[in-house]
Amino acid sequence: MTATITAFATSPDRGRGLARDMQVRWALEEVGQPYDVRLVSFQAMKAPAHRAVHPFGQIPTYEDGELSLFESGAIVLHIAERHLGLLPEEPNARARAIMWMFAAVDTLKAPIIEREAAWLIERDKSWFAERQIMLDGNVRKRLGELSVRLGEADWLDGDFSAADIMMVGLLRRLETTSLLDDYPNLLAYVARGKARPAFKRAFAAQYAVFTDSQPVG
Amino acid sequence: MTATITAFATSPDRGRGLARDMQVRWALEEVGQPYDVRLVSFQAMKAPAHRAVHPFGQIPTYEDGELSLFESGAIVLHIAERHLGLLPEEPNARARAIMWMFAAVDTLKAPIIEREAAWLIERDKSWFAERQIMLDGNVRKRLGELSVRLGEADWLDGDFSAADIMMVGLLRRLETTSLLDDYPNLLAYVARGKARPAFKRAFAAQYAVFTDSQPVG
Incomplete structure (x- = not known):
């Protein structure tokens, strides 16, 4: 079916x-x-x-x-x-891939979506500029941590997995901003995902x- | 171990x-x-x-x-x-339980955490009161939808599952607010979770x- x-x-x-x-x-x-x-x-x-x-x-x-x-x-x-x-077949690697899926919809996603929502909904508000600095900082903090963990690896944990689908999909939301520019390995990671047939x-x-x-x- | x-x-x-x-x-x-x-x-x-x-x-x-x-x-x-x-053993019920776990860390969690973060970090800002109305509305929207779906059921989907642990844990973050008060079935749901040994x-x-x-x- x-x-x-x-x-x-x-x-x-x-x-x-x-x-x-x-x-x-x-x-x-x-x-x-x-x-x-x-x-x-x-x-x-x-x-x-x-x-x-x-x-x-x-x-x-x-x-x-x-x-x-x-x-x-x-x-x-x-x-x-x-x-x-x-998903990897080895049980521990499988658990880690699922862990990264949760990271992509929870820890990493929250600041990215909050920043995006402010951009869409609060752009005409008096507080927008001041808050945006804070929201950019929240996103950068998580991107910096992700960049350190990814290091020189191609994918989040070993081979390409469902976690990379979720994480690349999330990071693509930042492509029209300059927020990824300080993290060449994250830019390369997103490009690697997008290059897949x-x-x-x-x-x-x-x-x-x-x-x-x-x-x- | x-x-x-x-x-x-x-x-x-x-x-x-x-x-x-x-x-x-x-x-x-x-x-x-x-x-x-x-x-x-x-x-x-x-x-x-x-x-x-x-x-x-x-x-x-x-x-x-x-x-x-x-x-x-x-x-x-x-x-x-x-x-x-x-987790249920029946494959479709198991997939739905995992779905509700994702709902608890993604769709439902985002507005609850955003509201809470504003309360913790932006309470002294000039915009706090005006934004809080909007953030309360975002939370209420999701609570209303969850309340409709839960209806008279005891748990999110059939028997108690890992999804209820995640959802009750999330909703407990609202216990010091009045946001749950309009949804008696959600209040009863949280109480049901807390009553478990x-x-x-x-x-x-x-x-x-x-x-x-x-x-x-």
């Missing part, structure tokens, strides 16, 4: 692949699993039919037979557990949704 | 059990596994020896033989995978660290 995921009908980032369906697409491409996509409008996302699958009214979701999931981290982990190639296929698929949604000019 | 976790030597919440070692202790108590605790000072947490285990200089960590982990969600999942009682044993263990650290008066 082919799984069905949901994605934005109208890409809020104009096809930059920052919506969280990107990580799910990438994981499915890495393990060679075809998938169907159901596009949902912002209105439909908040309607009861979608809320029945995703109680918080977001994308992505993942439906495969009787199973329906939300939370991109959980979906990527589910895919990684059911197909070879995204599976990333490119996933990116192209979500980009096609954006271009298809544009009025013919 | 008995696992060793780390916890704050000096409890920043005066023993209220909001530090993230609480969820790890609770999980270990649920599955009946003894554990050792290494207390770390705020200074030691930032030193190289601790950073070697936790690159972001936080607690808790979990060390068991050759394996060392950080991220409370990952540690609780690791415990749940290795011992019976915290394993919760009580874990709470007592972390509370003892706080009382032991007090000067004899």
Whole structure:
């Protein structure tokens, strides 16, 4: 059975692949699993039919037979557990890969999303500039720690894993800022992720949704 | 071999059990596994020896033989995978339990932690009151959605699971606010979690660290 995921009908980032369906697409491409996509409008996302699958009214979701999931981290982990190639077989290495998935959705993500939300929602507020300095500092602190831990390694812990899908996906949210510039090894890490054929296929698929949604000019 | 976790030597919440070692202790108590605790000072947490285990200089960590982990969600999942009682055996139910663990550290946690951080760090700023209204709204939005989904159920998805440890632990951070008061089913859910003997044993263990650290008066 082919799984069905949901994605934005109208890409809020104009096809930059920052919506969280990107990580799910990438994981499915890495393990060679075809998938169907159901596009949902912002209105439909908040309607009861979608809320029945995703109680918080977001994308992505993942439906495969009787199973329906939300939370991109959980979906990527589910895919990684059911197909070879995204989690190490050795138990301790597997536990560490899952640990890095949690790091990418919790410790690392929190300051990046908070900074981004302020940029989107509070840019016209009197306090914006002063707070942004603090929020940039919070992001830099975590990037510096991640950079030290990554060192010269290609991936977070040994071979490429589901954790790298989540972490590269997160760090890409900073690509339009200068925040990654002080950490050449993180820039190289993101580039390494983006160079993977599976990333490119996933990116192209979500980009096609954006271009298809544009009025013919 | 008995696992060793780390916890704050000096409890920043005066023993209220909001530090993230609480969820790890609770999980270990649920599955009946003894554990050792290494207390770390705020200074030691930032030193190289601790950073070697936790690159972001936080607690808790979990060390068991050759394996060392950080991220409370990952540690609780690791415990749940290795011992019976915290994850359903049926594969789809198991995937949904893990999904709710991700919800507790990602979608639900982000607005709760952001609000809390503003309370701790920005209370003397001119913008605090105006922003707090917005941050309260962000929290209420997610609580409302969670309340609808939980409905009359005892736990997030079927039997008690590792997801409930993470979610109750998160919601407890709101207990000193009035934010939960509009959601009687969430209040009852938190009370249900706190009534579990394993919760009580874990709470007592972390509370003892706080009382032991007090000067004899």
